[in-house]
Amino acid sequence: MIPELGNFALVLALGLALIQSGFCLAGAAMRRTDWMAVGTPATWGMLGCAALAYACLTYSFVANDFSVLFVAEHSNSGLPLFYRVAGVWGGHEGSLLLWILLLAGWTLAVAAWSGSLPLVYRARVLGILGLVSVGFLAFTILTSNPFDRLFPVPADGQDLNPLLQDPGMVIHPPMLYVGYVGMSVVFALSIAALMGGRLDAAWARWSRPWTLVAWLFLALGIALGSWWAYKELGWGGWWFWDPVENASLMPWLVATALIHSLAATEKRGTFKAWTVLLAIAGFSLSLLGTFLVRSGALTSVHAFANDPARGIFLLGFMVIVVGGSLALYTMRARQIRSDVTFALFSRETLLLANNVLLMVACAAVLIGTLYPLLLDAFGMGRISIGPPYFNAIIAPLALFLAALMGLGPLTAWRQADAVALARRLRFAALGSVALAAVVVVLLSDTARLIVIVTVALALWIVLTSVMGIHGRVRLRQGSLLQGLRGIPRGFYGMHLAHVGFAVSMLGIGVVTTHEVETFHRLSPGETVETAGYTWRFDGVSNVQGPNYSAVEGRVVVSRGDSPVTVLRPQKRHYPVRDEIMTQAGINAGFGRDLFATLGERVGEDGAWVVRLHYKPLVRWIWLGAIFMAVGGALAASDRRYRLELRQRAHADIPSNAAAAGGGA
Amino acid sequence: MALFNAHRKRRLIGVLTIVLSAGVAVWFGITAFQENIAFFFSPTEVAEGSAPTNHPFRMGGLVVPGSVEREEDGVTVRFELSDLVNSVAVRYQGILPDLFREEQGIVVQGSLDEDGTFRAREVLAKHDENYMPPEISEMLERNR
Numbered sequence: 001m002i003p004e005l006g007n008f009a010l011v012l013a014l015g016l017a018l019i020q021s022g023f024c025l026a027g028a029a030m031r032r033t034d035w036m037a038v039g040t041p042a043t044w045g046m047l048g049c050a051a052l053a054y055a056c057l058t059y060s061f062v063a064n065d066f067s068v069l070f071v072a073e074h075s076n077s078g079l080p081l082f083y084r085v086a087g088v089w090g091g092h093e094g095s096l097l098l099w100i101l102l103l104a105g106w107t108l109a110v111a112a113w114s115g116s117l118p119l120v121y122r123a124r125v126l127g128i129l130g131l132v133s134v135g136f137l138a139f140t141i142l143t144s145n146p147f148d149r150l151f152p153v154p155a156d157g158q159d160l161n162p163l164l165q166d167p168g169m170v171i172h173p174p175m176l177y178v179g180y181v182g183m184s185v186v187f188a189l190s191i192a193a194l195m196g197g198r199l200d201a202a203w204a205r206w207s208r209p210w211t212l213v214a215w216l217f218l219a220l221g222i223a224l225g226s227w228w229a230y231k232e233l234g235w236g237g238w239w240f241w242d243p244v245e246n247a248s249l250m251p252w253l254v255a256t257a258l259i260h261s262l263a264a265t266e267k268r269g270t271f272k273a274w275t276v277l278l279a280i281a282g283f284s285l286s287l288l289g290t291f292l293v294r295s296g297a298l299t300s301v302h303a304f305a306n307d308p309a310r311g312i313f314l315l316g317f318m319v320i321v322v323g324g325s326l327a328l329y330t331m332r333a334r335q336i337r338s339d340v341t342f343a344l345f346s347r348e349t350l351l352l353a354n355n356v357l358l359m360v361a362c363a364a365v366l367i368g369t370l371y372p373l374l375l376d377a378f379g380m381g382r383i384s385i386g387p388p389y390f391n392a393i394i395a396p397l398a399l400f401l402a403a404l405m406g407l408g409p410l411t412a413w414r415q416a417d418a419v420a421l422a423r424r425l426r427f428a429a430l431g432s433v434a435l436a437a438v439v440v441v442l443l444s445d446t447a448r449l450i451v452i453v454t455v456a457l458a459l460w461i462v463l464t465s466v467m468g469i470h471g472r473v474r475l476r477q478g479s480l481l482q483g484l485r486g487i488p489r490g491f492y493g494m495h496l497a498h499v500g501f502a503v504s505m506l507g508i509g510v511v512t513t514h515e516v517e518t519f520h521r522l523s524p525g526e527t528v529e530t531a532g533y534t535w536r537f538d539g540v541s542n543v544q545g546p547n548y549s550a551v552e553g554r555v556v557v558s559r560g561d562s563p564v565t566v567l568r569p570q571k572r573h574y575p576v577r578d579e580i581m582t583q584a585g586i587n588a589g590f591g592r593d594l595f596a597t598l599g600e601r602v603g604e605d606g607a608w609v610v611r612l613h614y615k616p617l618v619r620w621i622w623l624g625a626i627f628m629a630v631g632g633a634l635a636a637s638d639r640r641y642r643l644e645l646r647q648r649a650h651a652d653i654p655s656n657a658a659a660a661g662g663g664a
Numbered sequence: 665m666a667l668f669n670a671h672r673k674r675r676l677i678g679v680l681t682i683v684l685s686a687g688v689a690v691w692f693g694i695t696a697f698q699e700n701i702a703f704f705f706s707p708t709e710v711a712e713g714s715a716p717t718n719h720p721f722r723m724g725g726l727v728v729p730g731s732v733e734r735e736e737d738g739v740t741v742r743f744e745l746s747d748l749v750n751s752v753a754v755r756y757q758g759i760l761p762d763l764f765r766e767e768q769g770i771v772v773q774g775s776l777d778e779d780g781t782f783r784a785r786e787v788l789a790k791h792d793e794n795y796m797p798p799e800i801s802e803m804l805e806r807n808r
Contacts (some may be wrong), residue, residue, distance in 0.1 A: 081777070192793075234762075319735070341671065344674050344677055344678065349678070352678075355680025356682060356685065356686070360685075360686070360689045363695055364689075367693070370796070381703060381704070382704035382722075383701050383702060383703050383704065384701075384702045384704070384722055384773070385697070385700055385701055385702070386700045386702060386720075386773070387700075388696070388699065388700045389696045389697055389699070389700035389701075392692065392695075392696035392699075392700075393689075393692055393693055393696055396692070397689075415685055519739040519757070519759065520739070521737060579762070579763075580762040581762055582762055596694055597759065599758075599759035599760070600760070601761070602734055602738045603738070607738065609738055609739055609759055611758070611759050631752075
C-alpha cells in the first residue's frame with residue numbers, strides 16, 4: 001500500500017512539474033499574470049508530493065518491506081536503523097528521489113524569496129526549474145522507479161554495501177546533491193535572463209548568493225567524500241582521481257570560476273557572456289556527473305547499476321539541456337556584449353586569469369576522465385589515465401592560483417597602480433618566503449623546494465588577507481572593533497574562503513611530501529620503529545558488531561617513553577553479502593594522523609601483515625574546506641543582498657503584489 | 665592611422681597572454697598525458713611479448729587457483745593471472761584488496777621485469793564479488 005502511495009505521489013509530482021513549467025513559461029511568453037501565478041502553488045504541491053514519495057520509501061526501509069525491489073537490494077533486517085534511513089540514498093533509484101526532493105526544495109526557496117524580482121523573469125526561472133524537475137521525474141518513473149515490487153518476496157534483504165555503512169557516507173551524498181541541484185538554480189537564473197535578453201546588474205546580484213550556497217555545499221560534499229574514502233577504503237589516500245570524484249570536482253571548479261566572474265559582472269558589468277556560459281557549463285557538468293555515475297559507463301563504488309536505457313535517457317536529456325541553452329545563447333549573443341573597458345593591470349584582469357586557470361584545470365580533469373571512455377566507446381582500445389597525470393597539471397595551476405589569490409583582493413577595479421601595489425606588498429612577499437624557508441628547514445628533515453613554495457604561498461594568502469582587512473579598518477573612523485564590525489560579511493567571507501584554500505593547500509602539500517607508509521609482518525608483541533614512533537602489535541581478538549563480526553588488532557603507539565595511543569584496526573565480515581571489509585584504526589590529530597590497517601594473517605604464530613601510516617597535516621585538507629564553506633555562507637548572508645531585496649520590494653509594489661497574489 | 669592605439673594594444677597583449685598561457689598549459693597537459701597513459705593487455709598478449717617493456721600498463725585476468733604465495737618477508741605476494749589461454753606471474757608488495765580471491769577477476773597496474781614477471785604497483789579488485797571488470801569478461805568470452 002505505502003509503496004503504491006509513493007508511486008502515486010511521484011506521478012502526481014510529474015504532473016505538477018509539467019503544470020508549473022508549462023504555465024510559467026507560456027504565461028511569461030504571453031504576459032499572462034494569471035498563468036504565471038500558478039508557479040508558486042504548483043511548486044508547493046510538487047515539494048509536498050516529492051516529500052510524500054520520499055517518506056514512503058523511507059517508511060519501506062524502516063519497516064523492512066522487502067517486497068520493494070530497491071529496499072530488498074539495499075537493506076536488511078539486521079541493518080541498524082540509522083543506516084536503513086540513510087539507505088534511501090545508498091542506491092541509484094533512491095538517490096534520484098533525494099535529488100528530486102532537493103530540487104523541489106530549492107525551487108520553493110526560489111519561489112518564496114523572489115517576490116522582489118520582475119514577474120516575468122521570476123516566472124521564467126520557475127518554469128525552467130520545473131523543466132529540470134520534469135526531466136528528472138520522467139527519468140525516475142520511466143527507468144529507475146524506486147517503488148518497483150519484487151515477487152516472490154524474499155525473506156530478507158541483500159543488505160547495504162558495507163562500504164557505505166559509515167557516518168561519512170550518510171552525509172556525503174545529500175551535501176553533494178544540494179550543491180549539484182543548486183547549480184540548476186544558477187542555471188535557471190541565467191537562462192531566464194537570456195530569454196528576456198537582459199543580463200543586468202540585478203541578474204548578477206541575484207545569482208551571487210545562490211551560486212555561493214551551491215558552491216559551499218559542493219565543497220562540503222567533496223570534502224566529506226574525501227574524508228569518507230580516507231577512512232573507509234583503508235589505503236590512507238584521500239583523493240584517487242576516480243572518475244566519480246572528478247565528476248564532483250568539475251562543477252565545483254566551474255562554480256568557483258562563476259563566483260569570481262559574477263563579482264566582476266555585478267560590480268563592473270563585464271564578462272556577462274562568459275558568466276552565462278559558466279552557469280550553463282556548471283549545470284551541464286552536474287548532469288554529466290550524474291550521467292557518468294548512473295549510466296554504468298563508469299565502474300566504481302558509486303556506479304550502482306548498469307542499464308543502457310538509463311544512459312541513453314540521460315544522454316538525451318543532456319543533449320537537450322546543453323544544445324538548447326547554447327542555441328539560446330547564440331541567438332542572444334549580440335545583445336549581451338559588455339562595453340566596459342579595463343586596464344591591463346586591474347582586478348578584472350586578475351579575475352580573468354583566475355577564470356582561465358580554473359577552466360584549464362576543469363578541462364584537464366574532463367579530458368582525463370572522458371578520454372578513456374571515448375576511446376573505449378569507439379573500440380580504440382582500453383586505457384587508463386593515472387593520478388600522476390592529474391597531479392602534474394593541477395598542482396602547478398593551484399600554485400599559480402594561490403599567487404594570484406593574494407594579489408586579487410588588494411588590486412583596484414578598472415585600473416590599478418602596479419608600482420604602488422608592489423611597494424605595499426613587498427614585505428608580505430618577502431616575509432612569506434623567508435618565514436616559509438625557516439619553518440620548513442626547522443620542522444622537516446628533507447626541506448624540498450616544492451614544500452617551501454607551498455608554505456610560502458599559503459602564508460602569502462594569509463598575510464595579504466590580513467592586510468586587506470586591516471586596510472578596510474583604516475578607512476573607517478573609530479576603534480578597531482568598530483572598524484571590524486563595519487566590514488561587510490561578503491568581505492570576510494571572501495578572505496575566509498581564501499584562507500581556507502591556503503589551509504587545504506598546506507595540508508595537501510605537507511601530507512603528500514612527508515607522509516610515511518610502511519608494511520610489516522608483525523607477530524604478537526613485536527615492535528617496529530617508523531616515522532619517529534614505536535608501534536607494538538598486540539595481536540588480534542574477535543569482536544561482534546550489530547551486523548558484522550570482526551577481528552580487531554591492537555597496535556600500541558608510543559613516542560620515546562610516553563604512550564601516544566592505541567589503534568584498533570578491524571577486518572570485518574558482513575555475513576549477508578559475505579563481504580570482508582578493512583576498517584582502519586586512526587588516531588586523528590591537528591598535526592598528524594596515525595593510521596593502521598590489518599592486511600591478512602600470515603603464519604601460525606598469529607602474525608599479520610600490518611600497514612602503518614604517518615600522515616602529517618592530513619586533517620587540514622578538510623579543515624580548509626570547512627573554512628571555505630563558512631566563508632561562502634558568510635558571503636551569501638551579506639546584508640546587501642537582503643537590503644537589495646527589501647529596497648526592490650518597496651520600489652516594485654505592483655509586481656510584488658501580483659507575486660504575493662500568486663502565492664496566496 | 666592608429667593601428668596600435670592604446671585599446672588595441674591592450675587587447676593584443678591580453679589575447680597573447682591567454683594564448684601563451686593556454687599553450688603552456690596544453691604542452692604540460694600533453695606531456696603529462698603521454699607519460700601516464702596505461703594501456704590494457706591480456707596475459708596472452710603479455711606472454712607473446714606485445715606489451716611494452718619500458719612503460720607501465722594494465723593487465724587483467726583470473727587469479728589462478730593455488731598460485732598465491734607469500735615470500736619470506738611476509739609482505740611480498742606472488743600469484744598468476746590467467747585469461748584461460750596463458751598466464752603471467754605477478755609480484756606485488758603490499759596489502760591485497762579485500763576482494764582479492766582465487767578465480768576472481770582482477771586488474772593489476774605496473775610494468776614487466778626483465779625475467780618476465782609483472783611487477784604490480786597496484787592491484788585492483790572491485791568492491792562487489794559479482795562484478796567482473798568489462799575488459800576481463802570480454803577477454804574471457806573470446807577465449808572460452
